[in-house]
Amino acid sequence: MASISIKNLKKAYGTFSVLHGVDLDIADGEFVVLVGPSGCGKSTLLRMIAGLEGVTEGEIQIDGARVNDRHPKDRDIAMVFQSYALYPHMTVAENMSYSLRLRKVAKDVAARAVTAASQKLGLEPFLARRPKALSGGQRQRVAMGRAIVRQPKAFLFDEPLSNLDARLREQMRAEIKKMHADLKATSIYVTHDQIEAMTLADRIVAMHGGVVQQVGSPLDLYDRPANLFVAGFIGSPGMNFLEGRAEKDGIRLRDESFMAMGDVPEHLLGQQVTLGIRPEHVVLDAHGQGMPAHLDLVEPTGFGIILHLTLNGLPLKVFTLDRAVLQAGPMVAVTLAQEHLHLFGPDGSRIGGTSDPAAAA
Amino acid sequence: MQSGLLPTIAHRLAVLAYVVFALFPLFWLLKVSVTPNDLLYSEGVRMWPSATTFEHYAHVLRHSAFPTFFKNSVIVSGSTAVIVTLLASLSGYALSRFSFRSKYWIVALMLLTQMFPLVMLVAPIFKILSPLGLTNSLTGLVIVYSAFNVPFATFLMQSFFDGIPKDLEEAAMIDGATRFTAFRQIILPLTLPGIAATLGFVFTAAWSELLFALMLINGNDAATFPVGLLTFVSKFSVDFGQMMAAGILALIPAGFFFLLIQRYLVQGLTAGAVKG
Numbered sequence: 001m002a003s004i005s006i007k008n009l010k011k012a013y014g015t016f017s018v019l020h021g022v023d024l025d026i027a028d029g030e031f032v033v034l035v036g037p038s039g040c041g042k043s044t045l046l047r048m049i050a051g052l053e054g055v056t057e058g059e060i061q062i063d064g065a066r067v068n069d070r071h072p073k074d075r076d077i078a079m080v081f082q083s084y085a086l087y088p089h090m091t092v093a094e095n096m097s098y099s100l101r102l103r104k105v106a107k108d109v110a111a112r113a114v115t116a117a118s119q120k121l122g123l124e125p126f127l128a129r130r131p132k133a134l135s136g137g138q139r140q141r142v143a144m145g146r147a148i149v150r151q152p153k154a155f156l157f158d159e160p161l162s163n164l165d166a167r168l169r170e171q172m173r174a175e176i177k178k179m180h181a182d183l184k185a186t187s188i189y190v191t192h193d194q195i196e197a198m199t200l201a202d203r204i205v206a207m208h209g210g211v212v213q214q215v216g217s218p219l220d221l222y223d224r225p226a227n228l229f230v231a232g233f234i235g236s237p238g239m240n241f242l243e244g245r246a247e248k249d250g251i252r253l254r255d256e257s258f259m260a261m262g263d264v265p266e267h268l269l270g271q272q273v274t275l276g277i278r279p280e281h282v283v284l285d286a287h288g289q290g291m292p293a294h295l296d297l298v299e300p301t302g303f304g305i306i307l308h309l310t311l312n313g314l315p316l317k318v319f320t321l322d323r324a325v326l327q328a329g330p331m332v333a334v335t336l337a338q339e340h341l342h343l344f345g346p347d348g349s350r351i352g353g354t355s356d357p358a359a360a361a
Numbered sequence: 362m363q364s365g366l367l368p369t370i371a372h373r374l375a376v377l378a379y380v381v382f383a384l385f386p387l388f389w390l391l392k393v394s395v396t397p398n399d400l401l402y403s404e405g406v407r408m409w410p411s412a413t414t415f416e417h418y419a420h421v422l423r424h425s426a427f428p429t430f431f432k433n434s435v436i437v438s439g440s441t442a443v444i445v446t447l448l449a450s451l452s453g454y455a456l457s458r459f460s461f462r463s464k465y466w467i468v469a470l471m472l473l474t475q476m477f478p479l480v481m482l483v484a485p486i487f488k489i490l491s492p493l494g495l496t497n498s499l500t501g502l503v504i505v506y507s508a509f510n511v512p513f514a515t516f517l518m519q520s521f522f523d524g525i526p527k528d529l530e531e532a533a534m535i536d537g538a539t540r541f542t543a544f545r546q547i548i549l550p551l552t553l554p555g556i557a558a559t560l561g562f563v564f565t566a567a568w569s570e571l572l573f574a575l576m577l578i579n580g581n582d583a584a585t586f587p588v589g590l591l592t593f594v595s596k597f598s599v600d601f602g603q604m605m606a607a608g609i610l611a612l613i614p615a616g617f618f619f620l621l622i623q624r625y626l627v628q629g630l631t632a633g634a635v636k637g
Contacts, residue, residue: 050531050534051534051535052531052534071534071539072534072535073534073535073536073537073538073539075535078535078536079531079532079535081528082528083526083528085526085528085531085532086530086532087529087532087533087547088551089550089551098533098536099536102536102537102538102542103537122399123456146536148530150536153563193389305566353576
């Protein structure tokens with residue numbers, strides 16, 4: 001196992017820049033998830049760590065050694081591909097032992113490693129099969145098995161679950177987490193699915209437009225998003241945003257309604273700012289107190305209910321566990337829990353610790 | 362899917378018509394090759410002669426230079442097919458996987474070579490090969506055939522490589538293979554259908570090539586079989602029976618060759634490589 005360190009890493013294809021200088025330190029045994037929308041550079045970053053893409057500028061270190069110019073085969077890392085990339089002309093056992101055969105590991109040692117990995121993944125009945133005779137979930141397991149037999153310095157995952165159906169994805173997610181707890185392997189996991197990111201990561205690296213937006217623990221990103229991008233990307237249903245102008249004791253929204261807030265920093269007065277509030281922090285008021293909002297759409301998820309409202313002409317999503325709203329009329333009353341308001345400045349970056357009740361008061 | 366009886370019948374009839382159209386010349390070849398000479402002109406047009414004979418075959422095999430032609434053709438076509446497939450695999454892989462500065466021009470140049478009528482090139486090629494001592498030699502023919510077949514075969518192989526996910530060799534490289542090892546152990550086995558198709562295509566192209574064989578070769582020693590067939594045409598007559606018998610014999614290796622590779626031609630080995 002190893003630590004990985006990335007210093008001012010840049011990638012450009014000709015004049016088209018994909019990564020604009022990424023710095024990241026990954027500790028030995030840490031599970032780091034790179035998350036972001038497609039095209040944010042997360043896969044490119046992963047492929048650069050794997051050695052499948054060249055480095056334009058900056059440095060990648062594995063265990064303190066610079067690996068920029070090292071061929072993928074000499075980096076001693078394993079990767080699980082989105083497509084699984086199983087060798088179709090080899091059996092499951094051959095797929096799993098291929099890396100060991102390339103390293104000229106003794107046959108009995110390799111066989112033992114394959115047996116151990118296949119036991120762990122429940123693949124023993126399939127060892128003699130070819131990949132095409134396996135289901136999607138089984139192929140996924142073989143791809144994982146191929147990675148773990150090697151005991152590499154680090155595991156890289158490139159959206160490994162996105163080809164599975166929802167049920168299987170949930171199951172494999174838990175298995176990956178279990179496997180990591182078991183092996184304590186340094187892992188970098190790329191996904192666009194923020195649920196995967198939240199559930200798996202020790203630390204999340206949120207990326208957008210080739211720039212790291214925020215690095216932190218999952219709850220850190222959820223509770224204290226560093227900017228509008230992270231606030232909107234993490235969480236489902238997504239955070240509500242209300243644009244307005246900062247005034248002395250609050251925010252004047254677009255529709256001229258006033259949202260009282262604690263202290264608004266002086267330098268923001270008169271500036272365009274954005275208020276954010278998560279759907280679960282919008283409170284529906286049964287007694288009709290609060291701001292009147294029109295109920296447009298109800299989406300019951302079974303676990304809870306997502307409501308789409310219009311508040312003073314602005315769209316607002318609400319998440320509630322209270323099924324009574326299903327009987328509600330077209331008008332409901334809402335209040336925004338002030339201690340859960342997030343404030344973002346004109347450049348989209350977070351202002352103060354507004355998610356912290358003490359700071360908001 | 363349910364379809365009406367009438368469309369099914371029409372469809373089958375159309376297929377049947379095509380098959381008859383395609384195979385009839387072969388049948389006629391066979392028919393003439395077993396027709397005794399005295400019946401060939403006296404019986405008029407019949408589907409099958411009243412008497413059959415194998416004397417043409419016997420004559421072709423025993424008293425003509427056909428076995429030499431045959432051997433030459435096998436050598437020329439076989440080596441051309443192997444050389445071209447080898448080169449086209451490497452260049453097709455390069456075109457499929459790498460981006461390099463002159464790629465566009467190389468592709469354009471290769472396309473350009475396919476645009477000239479070969480007749481135009483016969484004289485210059487003769488002029489080039491003659492001082493090198495490569496006229497009237499099988500080596501010369503192999504070189505010329507290879508040169509003309511490599512571009513098309515490269516495009517053919519490229520399309521097969523394009524069909525193999527890049528992830529596979531990347532996975533192999535991460536597993537510890539060099540690019541060449543990944544090519545040899547992962548990509549090539551999956552390209553067997555493509556290689557078979559390319560081998561078959563080049564082999565038949567070289568097998569039936571007449572123009573260059575005729576121009577670059579004189580004398581029977583280095584003649585290939587298409588040139589040899591012309592020896593059955595003399596100034597005053599055409600020995601159709603022997604010519605057709607030779608034609609039938611010449612079909613055998615081509616048929617045998619396709620029998621060998623057809624298993625790869627129809628096989629989709631990449632199934633199961635990635636989600637599908």
